Structure formats: structure tokens, C-alpha cells
Amino acid sequence: MIIAHSFKGQRIAIFGLGRTGLxxxxxxxxxxxxxxxxxxxxxxxxAASEAGIPVIDLRAADWDMIxxxxxxxxxxxxxxxxxxxxxxxxxxxxxxxxxxxxxxQEIAARAPEQRPKIIAITGTNGKSTTTSLIGHVLKQxxxxxxxxxxxxxxxxxxxxxxxxxxxxxxxxxxxLERSFSLKADVAVLLNISPDHLDRHGDMAGYEAAKRRIxxxxxxxxxxxxxxxxxxxxxxxxxxxxxxxxxxIIPVSGQRSLGRGACAIKSKLYxxxxxxxxxxxxxxxxxxxxxxxxxxNAAAAYAAAKSVGISVKDIGEGLLNFPGLTHxxxxxxEIGRLRFVNDSKATNVDAARxxxxxxxxxxWIAGGVAKEGGLKDLTSDMASVCRAYLIGESADAxxxxxxxxxxxxxxSNNLKQAVLCAVKDALASGKPNPVILLSPAxxxxxxxxxxxxxxxxxxxxxxxLIAMFEAEKTRVKAGQAA
Numbered sequence: 001m002i003i004a005h006s007f008k009g010q011r012i013a014i015f016g017l018g019r020t021g022l023x024x025x026x027x028x029x030x031x032x033x034x035x036x037x038x039x040x041x042x043x044x045x046x047a048a049s050e051a052g053i054p055v056i057d058l059r060a061a062d063w064d065m066i067x068x069x070x071x072x073x074x075x076x077x078x079x080x081x082x083x084x085x086x087x088x089x090x091x092x093x094x095x096x097x098x099x100x101x102x103x104x105q106e107i108a109a110r111a112p113e114q115r116p117k118i119i120a121i122t123g124t125n126g127k128s129t130t131t132s133l134i135g136h137v138l139k140q141x142x143x144x145x146x147x148x149x150x151x152x153x154x155x156x157x158x159x160x161x162x163x164x165x166x167x168x169x170x171x172x173x174x175x176l177e178r179s180f181s182l183k184a185d186v187a188v189l190l191n192i193s194p195d196h197l198d199r200h201g202d203m204a205g206y207e208a209a210k211r212r213i214x215x216x217x218x219x220x221x222x223x224x225x226x227x228x229x230x231x232x233x234x235x236x237x238x239x240x241x242x243x244x245x246x247x248i249i250p251v252s253g254q255r256s257l258g259r260g261a262c263a264i265k266s267k268l269y270x271x272x273x274x275x276x277x278x279x280x281x282x283x284x285x286x287x288x289x290x291x292x293x294x295x296n297a298a299a300a301y302a303a304a305k306s307v308g309i310s311v312k313d314i315g316e317g318l319l320n321f322p323g324l325t326h327x328x329x330x331x332x333e334i335g336r337l338r339f340v341n342d343s344k345a346t347n348v349d350a351a352r353x354x355x356x357x358x359x360x361x362x363w364i365a366g367g368v369a370k371e372g373g374l375k376d377l378t379s380d381m382a383s384v385c386r387a388y389l390i391g392e393s394a395d396a397x398x399x400x401x402x403x404x405x406x407x408x409x410x411s412n413n414l415k416q417a418v419l420c421a422v423k424d425a426l427a428s429g430k431p432n433p434v435i436l437l438s439p440a441x442x443x444x445x446x447x448x449x450x451x452x453x454x455x456x457x458x459x460x461x462x463x464l465i466a467m468f469e470a471e472k473t474r475v476k477a478g479q480a481a
Contacts (some may be wrong), residue, residue, distance in 0.1 A: 001027055002156045006105040008032035011065055013058055013094075015085040016072020017044040020154050024070050024099045025053045027156040036061060038085070058085055063092035071096050073150075073174035079205075080198045097178050100171065103155045104181035116165035118183065119303050120149075122176060122213050123190030123226065125350045126296045127151075129324045130190060131170040133288075133300040137317030138166050141309045150175060166307065173200065173209040183216040186303050188224040190295065192231040193349045197371065207231065219245030222306040226295050228254050249302045253295030261302045263294035268301060268318070270311070280315040286330075287323030290357030326454040328354055332465050337425055339461045342438035343454030346370075348377045351440035355380045360430040362386055362421040364414070367441030367453075369393035374400045377440065381406055385433070386424055388417035392445045414446070414453070418460045435461075 004027045012028050014021050017039040025035050025048065036056040039045050049055045069089040071077055077086035077096050089096050107115055121131045128151050138145035146158045149169035158167065171179075173196055192207055200206040214223060227233040227250045236250050250260040259271050261279075268279040279301055282288050288297050297318050304314045323329055326344040333339065340358070345351040347370050355361065355377070365374075366389045373396055387408040389397045394410045401408040411417035418435065425433040437457045439450075447453040 001030070002103060002106055002158060002160055004028045004031035004033060004102050004106060004156070006031070006109050007068075007102065010034070010067040011036065012068050012070055013038070013061065013063075013066045013085070013089070014070045015039065015058060015083070016075050017041075017048045017053075018072060020099050021070070021072055022048060022051065022053070023154040023156045024102060026051070027099075027102065028070075029053070036066070058088070061088075063088050063094055066092065066094050069094050069096045070098065070102070071178065073098055073172060073178070076199060077178070079201045097180070098175050099154060099156050100149065100169075100175045100179040101181060104179060104183070106161060108181055108183070110161065114163045116161055116163065116167055117185045117307050119166065119168045119186040119188070119307065120171050120182065120184035120213050121169065121188040121190070121299075121303075122171045122173070122210050123188075124193045124195050124347070125353065126190045126226075126292055127170050128344065129293065129327055130188065130296040130299050131168055132324050133296060133318070133321050134303050135168040136321050137300055137304045137309060137314055138168065138307075140317040140320070141304070141313040143309075171213060173206060176212040177209040179212065181216065182213075183218075184213060184221065186222045186224065186306050187213045187217060188299050188303055189213060189232065189235065190226040190299060191229045191349075192235070193229060193347075194372075195347055195349075195370070207235075211235070214239070217246055221246050222303075223248045224251055224299050224302045224306070225249070226251055226299065227257070227260075228252050228291075228295050247306070249306070251295055251298035251302055253291040253293070253298060261298035263291070263298055266294065268294065268297055270301065270305070277311065279311060280318050282318070285319045285321060287321050288318065289328060290353055292353035292356075293328070326451060328357065329454075331458050332461050334422070334426075334465060334468050336432050337422070338432065338434045340434055340436045340438075341454045341457055341461075342436060343443070343450045343457060345438040345440060346442050346450055348372070348374065348440050351438040352377055352380045354436060354438040355383060358434045358436060359383050360385055360425075360428075360433040362388070362425045362433060362435050364388045364390065364411075364417045364421060364435070364437045364457075365439050365441070366393045366397055367391040367439045367443050367447075368445050369396065369441050373397065374440065378404045385428060385430060386421070388421050390414055390417050390446065391439075391441060393441055414456060415460050418457065418464070422464060 011034040014037040038058040135147035145166040148158045150172045151170040225236045252262040266283045270277045329341045342354045421435045443450045443453040
């Protein structure tokens with residue numbers, strides 16, 4: 001655990017006692033802060049109390065005596081409506097922060113030569129894969145690298161800060177908008193497309209939150225930015241036009257670049273002026289299918305190279321990357337029929353990447369739709385043989401697919417969707433069909449989160465595979481008899 005010594009003697013209110021709130025409370029208490037923790041959920045309060053965390057009703061607290069409010073990332077402090085704890089904090093002039101800010105202040109409190117390297121990654125899509133990929137490459141190269149933030153372990157649950165370490169952090173817009181002291185040695189912005197607009201007000205607000213990842217950087221620091229989307233390309237141009245000496249590296253998974261890192265027909269290249277060096281053939285990286293993953297690989301290469309990892313070690317790390325759970329994850333096969341778990345595709349842009357990566361797709365989609373539904377995805381459905389729709393968006397999605405003349409079926413639940421998709425795929429005679437769970441939706445109508453949705457899909461697939469294997473064994477035994 002990282003202990004928050006910088007907050008010693010301060011009184012810190014914490015609202016939200018999930019993973020982030022609990023780890024922050026423990027970190028602050030061990031560092032000598034006076035913690036007052038609360039959650040509207042009684043079970044969460046009970047769990048915190050059992051862990052020895054002071055649970056105090058913040059509604060009745062004297063906010064004039066509080067130095068900061070650590071607010072759970074998912075709880076709004078402004079739009080669409082500020083939470084009551086945020087209202088009380090603002091009325092008393094109390095700053096609102098998150099665990100990333102605590103981490104950043106702990107780093108800043110150390111002498112520059114004693115600080116670890118910080119590689120921070122954000123973007124609408126691809127940040128979890130890229131974060132995991134960078135961490136994997138560093139570890140494969142023998143570095144003391146830890147992965148956390150918005151993925152895996154909360155940032156304050158990571159091992160203590162020390163010289164020579166590397167923190168590879170996935171950062172959401174929710175975390176970035178409450179981080180003020182973070183200084184990334186390498187800041188990666190992969191892409192920006194509309195998401196969380198209710199929280200940030202509009203696209204400008206969302207982009208401003210994402211761009212906070214570049215704040216506090218010095219001339220010695222590096223910016224890596226994806227230019228395969230219009231917003232990323234524009235931001236890259238703006239940053240270059242007003243650059244203050246930082247090294248800016250554009251990356252692409254779709255086109256050749258004059259400089260930077262790019263993938264062309266699955267070959268990853270480093271381009272520096274007239275020098276072009278091939279890094280890896282990504283056709284051999286089974287966990288990095290699709291042009292979007294090629295951009296992720298380009299970003300990972302640029303980040304690892306920026307902190308001194310050799311081209312050889314980076315190439316090997318990219319090729320043996322095992323992949324990310326719930327993101328274009330192959331979870332099994334029945335003959336030539338392949339099952340892909342892309343439950344993490346909670347928006348249209350994420351689903352688009354999967355739909356572009358495979359042929360002969362039997363697509364399971366639906367849940368809590370984002371604004372616009374499927375209307376921005378219709379041009380990417382050429383490989384969809386049939387769609388199987390679940391969740392509250394099923395009827396609306398069915399209307400869109402009917403208009404586009406794409407075969408579909410409204411299924412009652414995920415299990416029924418899997419069974420129907422397997423039956424249709426096996427009967428189709430199509431070569432190498434893919435059953436793809438890529439919902440393009442949040443999961444909260446039917447599942448606790450996208451992880452649970454993906455795990456249930458996996459269990460249905462494993463059950464089917466076991467049935468097919470048992471039948472093969474029975475047939476073989478009958479033939480032998």
C-alpha cells in the first residue's frame with residue numbers, strides 16, 4: 001500500500017466506500033490523517049466499520065473543519081447534478097479530490113531523483129488493453145512495473161513508491177477531472193469519441209477532462225497521441241502548434257506517418273525522419289487483432305521506448321501479450337466455430353472495433369444503450385450474419401437493424417442468445433463463424449457490471465463446449481463398439 005504521508009494532520013472526508021474509498025481511507029489513516037468516511041449504502045458502511053475505518057454521517061459534519069473531500073469517481077460533483085456531499089464541500093470551500101490526487105502528491109513530495117516513472121493512459125476506448133500491454137512489456141523487460149488506477153488494483157493499493165519503479169496507470173475522465181498534481185513522465189491519449197456527456201456536460205467538457213493528463217508535464221516528458229480519429233488528430237496538431245518542448249509522438253494503427261509509430265497491414269514500424277524500422281509483425285500477436293489494437297501496440301511501443309526499453313524487448317513483449325479479459329478475448333471453440341468475449345465493449349466505438357476485426361459474425365448486443373443507439377454503427381455491420389439482441393435496448397436496436405435489413409432476433413436473455421447464435425452459426429455453413437458478445441451497451445439492466453456479463457457468457461460457452469465434447473466422446477465410443 002502507498003501511505004499518504006502528505007495528508008498527515010488533515011481532516012479528510014470520504015464519500016463512497018467501494019474499492020477506491022476503502023483503500024484511500026486506509027492509506028490516509030496510516031499516514032496520520034483524520035478520516036471521516038460515509039456511504040449511502042448501509043452494507044458498505046458496515047464493511048468499512050468492520051475494517052476499522054471511522055464511519056461518520058457527513059450530513060451532520062462540520063464542513064468548516066474539513067480539509068478535503070475524497071469523492072468516489074462515479075459520484076458527480078457537478079453535472080448532471082452534484083451529489084449532496086459535493087454541495088456541502090463547495091459551500092464550505094472544501095476541495096474535492098480523488099485517490100489519483102493523493103498518489104500524485106505523494107510522488108511530488110519526493111526528491112526528483114527518488115521518484116518512480118509514471119506512465120498514464122487515457123482515451124475513450126483501448127486504455128485498458130494499452131495499459132495492460134505497456135505493463136506487460138515492462139515486466140517482460142525485467143522492470144519493476146505495476147498496473148493500476150481505473151483497472152485492476154486501486155492506485156493506493158499498489159506497492160510503496162521507490163526509485164526505479166514504474167507505475168502504469170489507466171485513468172478515466174472521472175479521475176482526471178479531480179486530479180491536479182499528477183505529472184506523467186509519459187502521457188498517452190489514445191482517442192476521444194462521445195462518452196459520459198451527461199457527466200461532463202458536452203464534448204468540450206469531456207475533452208477538457210481527458211486533456212488534463214498532459215497538465216504539469218515538463219520539457220523532459222513525453223506525449224503520445226493516437227491520430228486515427230478526428231479528435232485525436234486535431235488535438236495532436238494543436239499540441240504541436242503550442243508545444244513547450246515536450247516530445248510529442250503520434251501513433252496510428254491505420255496509416256503511415258511521417259514520424260512516430262504506426263502499423264501498416266499488421267507490420268508495426270517506428271518512423272523517425274527518413275529512418276523506418278520494423279518493430280514486429282502483429283499478425284503473430286494473437287491477442288492484438290484489429291487495427292484498433294495495432295494502434296494500441298504502437299502506443300505501447302512508443303511508451304516503452306520513451307522510458308528506455310530496447311526495441312527487441314518491446315517486440316517480444318508485444319508478441320507474447322496474453323490479452324485482456326473481456327476485450328476481444330477468445331474463450332473457446334467448437335470445431336471452426338469461435339467464441340469471443342468482448343463484454344467490455346460498453347459503447348458503440350468499442351463494438352465497432354470488434355465488428356471490423358472478424359468475418360461471419362453472429363453478434364450478441366444490447367443492454368443500456370448510450371445516446372444515439374446503433375445509428376453510428378450501421379456502416380460497420382457488413383460482416384454480421386445475424387444479431388441477437390438482449391436487454392432494455394433490444395426493441396430499439398431491432399428497429400435500427402430492420403431499417404438496415406440486417407437479420408436479427410430479440411432474445412429474452414444472454415443464454416438464449418448464445419444458444420440461438422450457435423444453432424444458426426453451425427447450420428449456416430459459413431467458414432470460421434464467430435459468436436461475438438460485443439454489446440455496445442452498459443450492462444446495468446441485467447448484470448452488475450460488464451465483468452459479470454462476460455463471466456456469465458463464458459460459463460454458457462463452457463457448458464456448450466462440454467456438451468459437444470461429451471457427444472463426440474459418446475459417438476466415438478459407439479463407433480468403437
